Amino acid sequence: MAKIISPRVGTPGDEYDETAAAEAGINVEALIEHGFISTSKPRKSAKTAEDQTQE
Amino acid sequence: MATTTYLSNPTLTINSVDLQDQCHSATLTVKYDALESTAFGGTSRVYVAGLGDHELTVELYMSYAASETYSTLASLVGSTTTVTMKPTSGATSATNPSFTLTGTYLEALPVVDAKLGELSSISITFKGGTYSVATS
Numbered sequence: 001m002a003k004i005i006s007p008r009v010g011t012p013g014d015e016y017d018e019t020a021a022a023e024a025g026i027n028v029e030a031l032i033e034h035g036f037i038s039t040s041k042p043r044k045s046a047k048t049a050e051d052q053t054q055e
Numbered sequence: 056m057a058t059t060t061y062l063s064n065p066t067l068t069i070n071s072v073d074l075q076d077q078c079h080s081a082t083l084t085v086k087y088d089a090l091e092s093t094a095f096g097g098t099s100r101v102y103v104a105g106l107g108d109h110e111l112t113v114e115l116y117m118s119y120a121a122s123e124t125y126s127t128l129a130s131l132v133g134s135t136t137t138v139t140m141k142p143t144s145g146a147t148s149a150t151n152p153s154f155t156l157t158g159t160y161l162e163a164l165p166v167v168d169a170k171l172g173e174l175s176s177i178s179i180t181f182k183g184g185t186y187s188v189a190t191s
Binding site: 006008009021025026027029030033035036 | 122
């Protein structure tokens, strides 16, 4: 669950249901990227670590 | 009886962000492709509804401040979102319906539209998406 930061989205501090919003067609990533809401979940990295195992 | 609608307080949310105080014009057009179904024996052309092809065009004052016009729209170009409009800010009802386009596409965003001595204003159009009306 995310928190509302901008009063343009709702009451700051209130919870923002990302799942329901996404199902309603809201671009949640855009809201997070521009600081309208915040999420405690770590964001996915664009890069993933490669398997360094060698035989 | 003729009536006049004077909209001074409509609400607009784009991607769940309330941009009422930056919007000064909005046109939501509900449109379905007209598919001709005229057949032998008919004396006039007749049509049936095809795919919906709805559009919302809004004019917004541009602001690059936090939580304003640019930051709301910047990440939406080339993607889909949900936009909602109501004639007034009151509760949704049969006389104040809430119009929604879900999964509507923002094709272009004029990031700068400036004229000397004027407030910067942009016009953007959301295309397509599923149209719905709520009355409660």
